[in-house]
Amino acid sequence: MTINTERNARHAARMARKKAVIDAHIAEANIDTGIMILLTGNGKGKSSSAFGMVARAIGHGLKVGVVQFIKNRTDTGEEALLGKHCEWHVMGDGFTWETQNFEADKQKSEAAWVMAAKMLNDESYDVVVLDELTYCLSYKYLDKDIIIKDLESRPEMQHVVVTGRAAVQELHDIADTVTVLNDEKHAYKAGIRAQKGLEW
16 A cells, blocks of 8 residues: 555545534534624624625525614725615714714614614514624613613524624623634734725
C-alpha cells in the first residue's frame, strides 16, 4: 500500500466517523419553529450578517420586515438592494453620541417599536430584523419588559433577528441562537475610513 493510499484510507475513515456523528445530530433536530437570533458583541458584521439572512429569506420567497433603530442613513447599499424586496424602515436619528438627546432618542425608539410590534403581531411576516435594538434597552429608551413580552409572544413560525452591541441578559436568555462578534483587527483603528459597499 502506497503512502497516498494509506493517507486516503485514514482520511476516508475519519470522515466516515465524522459523517455518522453529524448525521445523528441532524436526525435529532426535527422541530420546525420560529427562532430568535441575537447578533451582539463589539465586532464588525452584526447587521451585515442579519442582512445576509434577509437576502436568503427573500430568495426563498419569504416575507421580511426590517426596522432599524438608532440608524438614520437611507443611502446604504443594503437598503438600496434589499429594500426593493421587503418592508424596510429606517427610524433613528443617528448614533446616540451624535444626537446627545435622551428624550428625542427615546421618542424615536418608541415610534420604531410601534412599527416593530406591528410586524411581531402579524403572522404574515416570516422574518423580522430589529437592527440595533440592543441599544434601546441598554440606554433605557424602551421598556425592557414590554420588548421581551412582545418578542416571546410573536407568531410561532416567525423568525426574529436582533442586532447590536451590549445586549441585555434578558435578550440572551430568550434567544435560540446567540453569536458574539469580536474584532481581531479593524481597518478603522488603522485610520481607514468606512468604505462604501463594505460598511454602508
